[in-house]
Amino acid sequence: MSEYMLVLILSISVPLVLSFYPPLKIYRNIKGLFYSIGLILLIFGFWDIFATWRSHWYFNPEGVWPIRIANLPLEEVLFFVVIPFCCIFTWEVINYIKLRIK
Template sequence: MGQLSYLAVLAGCLFAAIWLEPALRVNVLRRWRRLALTLLAVVAVFVAWDLAAIAVGHWSFDPAQTTGVLLPGRLPLDELLFFVVVPICTVLGFEAVRAVRTPPGRPRRPDDRWSAGDEADHRPAGDEADADRRRVR
């Protein structure tokens, strides 16, 4: 089990977060393009960081706790998977909190999730929005 330790931790993280997708309908996996762009940014930065740290000898991995599969630059496959799994779990957790904290009276639409955070997401819906517009005029 030692060589699968890293993968076991990653599987546990994913297992702990993946249930949020169907239970709270956060729609993170359904919006796979947005998730892929997020992962691309994270993976690119941290793989480059790890490769640089490995190259100068500042960073290493215990072969007894990894699968032993090394990618170019001596980066373990397990580490690359870490850079994919942890951001997925983070986004799932963030969207789950947003789903639970939706203010009363605000519609909970699937397209409302994982938005860019523009001003429209924070306006009241329906009659409240009309009342707010009338007050502003």
């Protein structure tokens, strides 16, 4: 397993499990969640494709899996799904805590 994939799995594990805690209501607007993550994936995915195409940066083949989507390693594509989900989860947890404190 690549180190990049391991970091993604560790990043998503707690938010994914806790997102099913009913009072958090992470999935109350599932459509908005998908739109938000999709927009990030679209914008930054194209930017990443362009940057690698222009050789602004590259991905060391020894550090990522050989599976590629639009010439990006699978880990890089998943990054644009996992990290926005973690951010939205954190936002919802903070809002939940703020309401509980009042």
